[in-house]
Each structure stands twice: as structure tokens, then as C-alpha cells.
Amino acid sequence: MRHHGTTMLAAALALACAGLCTAMPARATDAPDATALRETANTLFGAIPHSVDEVRGQEITAAQVELGKSLWFEPRLSRSHVLSCNSCHNIATGGADNVPTSIGHGWQKGPRNSPTVLNAVLNVAQFWDGRAADLKEQAKGPVQASVEMNNTPGRVEATLRSMPAYVEAFARAFPGEDQPVSFENMARALEAFETTLVTPDSRFDRFLAGKGSLDATELRGLSLFIDKGCVACHSGPNFGGQAYYPFGVVERPGADVLPSGDKGRFAVTQTASDEYVFRAAPLRNVALTAPYFHSGQVWDLGQAVAIMGSAQLGHELDATEVQSITRFLQTLTGRQPQVANPVLPPSTSTTPRPE
Amino acid sequence: MRHHGTTMLAAALALACAGLCTAMPARATDAPDATALRETANTLFGAIPHSVDEVRGQEITAAQVELGKSLWFEPRLSRSHVLSCNSCHNIATGGADNVPTSIGHGWQKGPRNSPTVLNAVLNVAQFWDGRAADLKEQAKGPVQASVEMNNTPGRVEATLRSMPAYVEAFARAFPGEDQPVSFENMARALEAFETTLVTPDSRFDRFLAGKGSLDATELRGLSLFIDKGCVACHSGPNFGGQAYYPFGVVERPGADVLPSGDKGRFAVTQTASDEYVFRAAPLRNVALTAPYFHSGQVWDLGQAVAIMGSAQLGHELDATEVQSITRFLQTLTGRQPQVANPVLPPSTSTTPRPE
Numbered sequence: 001m002r003h004h005g006t007t008m009l010a011a012a013l014a015l016a017c018a019g020l021c022t023a024m025p026a027r028a029t030d031a032p033d034a035t036a037l038r039e040t041a042n043t044l045f046g047a048i049p050h051s052v053d054e055v056r057g058q059e060i061t062a063a064q065v066e067l068g069k070s071l072w073f074e075p076r077l078s079r080s081h082v083l084s085c086n087s088c089h090n091i092a093t094g095g096a097d098n099v100p101t102s103i104g105h106g107w108q109k110g111p112r113n114s115p116t117v118l119n120a121v122l123n124v125a126q127f128w129d130g131r132a133a134d135l136k137e138q139a140k141g142p143v144q145a146s147v148e149m150n151n152t153p154g155r156v157e158a159t160l161r162s163m164p165a166y167v168e169a170f171a172r173a174f175p176g177e178d179q180p181v182s183f184e185n186m187a188r189a190l191e192a193f194e195t196t197l198v199t200p201d202s203r204f205d206r207f208l209a210g211k212g213s214l215d216a217t218e219l220r221g222l223s224l225f226i227d228k229g230c231v232a233c234h235s236g237p238n239f240g241g242q243a244y245y246p247f248g249v250v251e252r253p254g255a256d257v258l259p260s261g262d263k264g265r266f267a268v269t270q271t272a273s274d275e276y277v278f279r280a281a282p283l284r285n286v287a288l289t290a291p292y293f294h295s296g297q298v299w300d301l302g303q304a305v306a307i308m309g310s311a312q313l314g315h316e317l318d319a320t321e322v323q324s325i326t327r328f329l330q331t332l333t334g335r336q337p338q339v340a341n342p343v344l345p346p347s348t349s350t351t352p353r354p355e
Numbered sequence: 356m357r358h359h360g361t362t363m364l365a366a367a368l369a370l371a372c373a374g375l376c377t378a379m380p381a382r383a384t385d386a387p388d389a390t391a392l393r394e395t396a397n398t399l400f401g402a403i404p405h406s407v408d409e410v411r412g413q414e415i416t417a418a419q420v421e422l423g424k425s426l427w428f429e430p431r432l433s434r435s436h437v438l439s440c441n442s443c444h445n446i447a448t449g450g451a452d453n454v455p456t457s458i459g460h461g462w463q464k465g466p467r468n469s470p471t472v473l474n475a476v477l478n479v480a481q482f483w484d485g486r487a488a489d490l491k492e493q494a495k496g497p498v499q500a501s502v503e504m505n506n507t508p509g510r511v512e513a514t515l516r517s518m519p520a521y522v523e524a525f526a527r528a529f530p531g532e533d534q535p536v537s538f539e540n541m542a543r544a545l546e547a548f549e550t551t552l553v554t555p556d557s558r559f560d561r562f563l564a565g566k567g568s569l570d571a572t573e574l575r576g577l578s579l580f581i582d583k584g585c586v587a588c589h590s591g592p593n594f595g596g597q598a599y600y601p602f603g604v605v606e607r608p609g610a611d612v613l614p615s616g617d618k619g620r621f622a623v624t625q626t627a628s629d630e631y632v633f634r635a636a637p638l639r640n641v642a643l644t645a646p647y648f649h650s651g652q653v654w655d656l657g658q659a660v661a662i663m664g665s666a667q668l669g670h671e672l673d674a675t676e677v678q679s680i681t682r683f684l685q686t687l688t689g690r691q692p693q694v695a696n697p698v699l700p701p702s703t704s705t706t707p708r709p710e
Contacts, residue, residue, distance in 0.1 A: 073447050082442070082458050092428050092699045099709045103437050107462035288701045300704060336698040343691040344447045346643045349655060354454045 031216035032223040034207075041222060042208055048237045048284070048334065052121050052195040056134065060192045063172040068193025070169065070342040071186055076159050078149035080105055081354035085190065088142070089117040091339050094288025095197065100296030104142075105150035111262060113296030118337070119284045121195045123241030128294045129265040130244060130279045135191040140183065153183035159352055160186065165345035199285055199334025207331070214331060221328025224321055229313045233280035239332060241282035247293075248276060250314035253307055257297050264294070287330045302326045386571035387578040389562075396577060397563055403592045403639070403689065407476050407550040411489065415547045418527040423548025425524065425697040426541055431514050433504035435460055436709035440545065443497070444472040446694050449643025450552065455651030459497075460505035466617060468651030473692070474639045476550045478596030483649045484620040485599060485634045490546040495538065508538035510707055515541065517707070520700035554640055554689025562686070569686060576683025579676055584668045588635035594687060596637035602648075603631060605669035608662055612652050619649070642685045657681045 053060060071077065075084045088102040088110075089095050095116035097103075102110040112128050120126065126138035142148040143156060160166045161181050170180035173189055204222075206212030214222065225231055234240040244265050247258055258276065265277040278294055291297060292304040302322045309317040317325070408415060426432065430439045443457040443465075444450050450471035452458075457465040467483050475481065481493035497503040498511060515521045516536050525535035528544055559577075561567030569577065580586055589595040599620050602613055613631065620632040633649055646652060647659040657677045664672040672680070 075445065075448070075452070080458065081454050082452065087437070090430065092696055093430070094701065097430070097437065098702065099436050103435065290702060299708065338698075339696045341447055341694045341696055343693075346449065347453065347645060353654065 032219045034213065034219055037219060037222060038208060038210065040226060041204075044226065044231050044235050045208070045239065046237045047208055048119065048122070048200050048202075048205055049198060050200045052198060055121070055136070055191055055195060060195055061173065063169070064174075064189050064192035065196055067166075067169045067173040068189035068191070069339065070166075070344055071190050072193050073342050074344060076344075076347070076351070076354075077143055077151060077156055077186075078105065079151045079155070079355050080149075083149050085117075085139075085142070088114045088148070091117070091197065091337055094118065094285050094336075095120075096289045098289060098291070100291055102148070104148040105146065108147040110145075110147050112294045113291065115281070116285060116289050117194055118197050118199050118334075119238050119282060120241075121191075121198065122236070122238040123279070123282060124243065125279065128278050129268050131268045135194050136187045139187040139190040139194075143186075155352055156183055156186060157181060158350075162348050162351040163345040164348075197337050199336060202284070202334040203331040204328075205334065214328070217324050217327045218331055219328075221324035221326070224317075224325050225328055228309065228315055228317070228321075228325075230308065230325070233312070234283050239283035239286075240280040242280065244274070244277045244279050245312070246275075246277050248311045251311050252276070253311045257293055257295055257307060259295055262294065283329060284332050285334060285336075287333050301329060305329070387574045389568065389574055392574060392577060393562060393565065395581060396559075399581065399586050399590050400563070400594065401592045402563055403474065403477070403555050403557075403560055404553060405555045407553060410476070410491070410546055410550060415550055416528065418524070419529075419544050419547035420551055422524045422528040423544035423546070424694065425521075425699055426545050427548050428697055429699060431699075431702070431706070431709075432498055432506060432511055432541075433460065434506045434510070434710050435504075438504050440472075440494075440497070443469045443503070446472070446552065446692055449473065449640050449691075450475075451644045453644060453646070455646055457503070459503040460501065463502040465500075465502050467649045468646065470636070471640060471644050472549055473552050473554050473689075474593050474637060475596075476546075476553065477591070477593040478634070478637060479598065480634065483633050484623050486623045490549050491542045494542040494545040494549075498541075511538055511541060512536060513705075514707055517703050517705040518700040519703075552692050554691060557639070557689035558686040559683075560689065569683070572679050572682045573686055574683075576679035576681070579672075579680050580683055583664065583670055583672070583676075583680075585663065585680070588667070589638050594638035594641075595635040597635065599629070599632045599634050600667070601630075601632050603666045606666050607631070608666045612648055612650055612662060614650055617649065638684060639687050640689060640691075642688050656684060660684070 072085045075081050077084060083104065088097045088104075090097055095118035096114045099114075101112060102114045104110055115128065120138075121135060124130070126132040126135060127141070132138035132141060140153075143151050144153070160170070167181055170185060170189075173192075174180040174185050177185075203212055203214065203218075207214050225234075233243070233245050236242050247253070247264070252258060263275045265274040265279075266272070268274070281293075286292075287301060290301065291299045292301070293307075298304045298307065305322050305325045306317055309315045309322075427440045430436050432439060438459065443452045443459075445452055450473035451469045454469075456467060457469045459465055470483065475493075476490060479485070481487040481490060482496070487493035487496060495508075498506050499508070515525070522536055525540055525544075528547075529535040529540050532540075558567055558569065558573075562569050580589075588598070588600050591597050602608070602619070607613060618630045620629040620634075621627070623629070636648075641647075642656060645656065646654045647656070648662075653659045653662065660677050660680050661672055664670045664677075
């Protein structure tokens, strides 16, 4: 399924304006009506789930999550035995590595900023260009990419089959299968673990649920986020991640922020209208994951807000507006996952060696 | 304090032989007397502590351990923001990275195999050549080494001071100090955390305490470990890590295992007799930390045992002996630390950026 940016944009803007009538203060410095704004926000975003119980209609089992957690921290999924999923999607630092673009095999730099794994299960598709339909498909990418983990499915399977503890863990996670240890099931287990990485209980969520408040600046920021049209792309419980839009729909930013060599979703669809089209970044925990944009070239969240205003909405936001929206975005930092480091099984004589 | 290898060797061998009289079976295939062997083993090794409460006579506080745990997983201690202590001393994989030599800044390869952090607090000094007196001094090394984290004390301090959560955590860990956030205190906190990384409750420990048994092969392995003289260097609760010995005291191994360019402790003492002298590797959890030796060139534990036999003891161990000793060494795998991944504070506008 592919959403065309401008249609979505118009529909969402209409929705946003409909919600605004009751919430906007008479003057810019007045605090918006919190009750009306809560109601609008519940319509536009909705609560983040506390857990995700199924993927593609199938129940996630504890055995799959446990295996997936080991695989998440498993450096032997990489050819070098040095890089794990957590290297670039570090759960300790907002689910990302927080460098402009990730460092992979041989210290090669990847082409785009590493998106956070936190709440990624809520996105319509994975990667900045949506080229993977779900987290299972996504998981297969970096393991094989030559600039990332630089491994092969066969080598991964040989690695996992060489360790009895993994053979047992795969059998528990995928019972009844002839060959539970497979690259496909590695990806399924990783997806199962990743579904646990949701971050509920942000200050915004408590506000949404009527269990907490936002201060006047934060309320103004939320109101502006809706009024100015940010919500057109960044809606739903993950504040984005649902559809694709051109970066620079009104005014294309400079090549430092939008490098001309990366045409985004065009590489997936080969459709001219998808040039410089990217999936709208989900904004949950955005305060934890600088630097911003697919290029990772903007370190300041306020600056990113200002760029979005001019590039996507044609608004030159003033300093107070930028600050209010930024303060509001900081309320989207949720309870970070508590993850116990796994103890991984030792290699054996048949484990492929690092290269 | 510096122990000279050969003196220690003679003393320890005498001790080993004294202990043997009651423990050795009449024939190689008989199981040794477990009771006598337990008594000897208690004399030669002694129980591993369940926890370490002090460093350098100072009590370790919970606040120091908690801070140290964050720092342990903190990629922003490295100039690249990609490497943490855990990158090369991975608690999930026996406290080491299990590659021949570690990969550091710019994918540079370090000169020696990464020693395990597990039980490292029990060693007389740190690094293969003992050039750091304790874990606090050790911690300062890799942070600054150009082939490892490639950072500077000033940049580390600026990084830590840029994040309010770290400023508070240092103040809690080092109360009453004028400037709690310092490179020195970073090292102290890391040391505090590392003291928690002990691995009690191995099968050997339960045997030592009379709470568990070893099978006949393992008992023979222990008996051989003592009888053949391995215990001369690998004694004490960490099975080594207490003194320095020449690698190749009897017969120098080939340059693949003992590269001629690395003269070991000679670089520290500039004393001719310290050429190719290294700290005896502690053998706790050795089954988890292939590849072996400072060069990291031997993947098979049995092969490492055989090399030690010929190089250090002048014994060509036969296949059964190698297997018995290897099986015994596998009983030294203790209960691995259960460590919850920390949640690290976000960078701020004053945090130095990755380079």
C-alpha cells in the first residue's frame, strides 16, 4: 500500500483544522484550553499501546522474545563478530546510535541516519524509504548489507546451528518446525523482541489519558503542532511513521540537509513523484535521537523544527513557536525499555570465525 | 611489586608436588581420590569471592556501581560515539570480544587479545603486561588509546559535564568533592562497577565447597593440572593473573602464536629478562573466551592446553591428558553477571559531537 503525500497532507490538514477551533487561545501567549486540546489530541494521535501481542496476526511467544533478545545483542550475526543490532539501534540511547550515519563493517559509513527501534513496530513499514514491509523483513537487511554487518544468510545459519543453546532456543521459539534454525526465523525472533520495545507513559500520554498535565508552553507547542500542520504527516500513536512525503514539499532544504544523491523512496518505486520522498519520521522519543533527518545533519531539535516549518509547511516559525513546539516534543519521551543483558552461548569448533 | 617468573615457578611447583602425593591415582585411567583432591585444590586455588566490597581499602558504594554501569555501556566515552567498554569486554560473551585482537577507532586492530573483565578485580595488575596497577588505572588506557576509543580526558570530562544526569550521578557517587565529574572519577566508577563482575558458583567452586562433584575425567584433569605443573602459574582463586612469566619458558612457540614484535612486559620494565614475559592468563571462564593467548591466534582450548604443555612445562601432553585438562577447565565457567542495560542520558547542545 502506498499513500501519496499531497493527498494525505490535505486530508490531515483538514482534520487538524477541524480539531483546532476549540483549542486555540485568543492570543499567542495565552495557554490553550487543555481540555479541548486533550480531546483533539486523542483524535489525532491516540494512546501508545503498552505492549504488542501479535505480528501479522500471529501471537508472539515468550520463547520468541527471549531468543530475539539474545539475537539482538549477538555480535556473531556480523561477519566481524563485532557488530550487533544494538550497535546501531542502541536501547540505552533512545534505540539509535545518535551519529549522523551508522558505522558498519570496516568502519564504512552507512548512507542514512539510523532510525530508532523504539516503537518501530507501530510504523507502517520500515527503513526511511519503507522498503521493508515489517520488522521481520527489515531485520534481514542490515545483517546482509556490506556496509553494515556484511554477513550472509548461510553463514548466519551455520553460526547459529553451531551452538547447541541456540538450536534449543530456536526449537522452543518455533516448535514443530523441521528446521527451526533459519535466517527467516532469526528475523521472526528479532521482530518478536522488537515488539517489546514500546515506550508508554510519556508525559504526553499521561496528559492524553487525563492523568497528567502539560505546562502552558507545552500546551502551546501541541496547539502549534496541530495548527501549523505538523500533524499532517506526524499523526497517529507514533507521531509519524505512517506514510511517505516529499522532503521539501514547499521549499527544498540545502544539500547539506537533503543530499542530492539520495532520492529516497524513488529507489524503491522508480516513480518520478517519489523523488526525495521519505517516510515521515516517527517523533516518539525524538528528544533522545539527535542528529535528525535521514541525513543526520541537524543536531538541534529546535533547528529541525524550524527546517520542517519552512520546508514542509511554508511557515517561517518564530523563535517562540519553535521553542514551544520543541518543548512539546520533549514530552513524547516515554518510559525506556528495561532490558537485561543476555548471556550468550560460547562459540564451538564449528562456529564460523570472524572475518 | 614485581614477581620474577622463575622463582615463583619453582615455589609453586614445589607446592603443587606437595599436594599431589595423596591425590594421584595409581593408573592414568583411575579416578583420582576426590576428597584428597578437593583438599589440595582448596589450598592451591581457594574459593572465588561472591562479591568484592572494597578497592584500595575504600568501600564501594551503590552510587559508584550504578554510575560505573552507565559509563561501562557509554559509547560517548569514545571519540566516535560508537565504542564503549562493553564493545571489547562484552559481558554477554564472557567479558571479552572473542576476536583475535579488538577492533577500535577507524576499524584499527589492537595489538593484543582483549582480556576478560570478569573477575579482573582479582588480578594482581591489569593488561597482559601488568602495566596498570589496578582497574582504575586500566580504565584510563583504552579511552585514550588511538587504536581503541581515541579520546582525551578533557573531551571525556566535557562530554560528561554536558549532561545534567551525569553531573548528578557523579555528585552522588563522589559526595563532598569540589569537582566530582572528572576523568579520575570516571575511572573510579568503572572500577567500582567492574568489581561486581565476579562469577562464583562454577561447578569447580561447588566441588571445592563440597557441594558438588566433578566426573572422573574432570577430576583427572584437575589432578593433571596440578601434577603437570600448570598450577605453577595458574593458581589462586582466579587461576592465574597473579604474576608474570616468560611465554615459552621451556620451548618458545612459533611466531604465529608468539609474534616476535610483541616483547610483553619488557615494554614496561625495559629489563632484558622480561622479554616475552606476560601475566599468566586467569583461567576462570576460559571456555567462553576463545581465541587464546595475547596474540589471540589459537581458537581451540585443547590446542591451547597442548601448547602450554610444551612451551611452559616441556611436556608433550597426550590426547587423553589434553582432553581431561580441557574438560576440567570447562568446570571453571561460573555464574555470569546479570546486568540490566542502563538508560543513558541524552546529549545536549554542549556535548562534543562524534568525530
